[in-house]
Amino acid sequence: MQFWLLISAATLSLAGALFHGILGHRLYMGNINGSNLVAETKILSLVSWHMFTLILLVGAGTLAYLAYSPALVLMAYPIILINAFGALMFLMLGLGPHRRLLKLPGLYLMSMTAALSWIAIS
Secondary structure (H helix, E strand, C coil): CCHHHHHHHHHHHHHHHHHHHHHHHHHHHHHHHCCCCCHHHHHHHHHHHHHHHHHHHHHHHHHHHHHHCHHHHHHHHHHHHHHHHHHHHHHHHHHCCCHHHHHCCHHHHHHHHHHHHHHHHC
16 A cells, blocks of 8 residues: 555545535535525535535545555545545536536545545555
8 A cells, every 4th residue: 555645645635624614614604594595404505515524524534544554445445435426426517517516626636535545555
């Protein structure tokens, strides 16, 4: 396993979690709270938003732990799959009617996290 590739992937995931959880929260929830959505929809949107933040944070922690514990390499596969499928979702929706998704960092951070992790354990 490649220690520095896993650390790099963990750092990308952590940066994504911090960006998503702090700056993204402010931008997104500002728009949601300023809308005419009912309260239940607003709170479910908040929960969904931060579940994704937690996925990124758990991924970062797992990849960093794996860098120091190579015997647990199997733990990398769910993190790789979550990031690869997340990037694929951004790409497919972005190539469809939601072009703006291609300008957001999610596609690029998640694909790089998956790629670096895969290369590190291969």
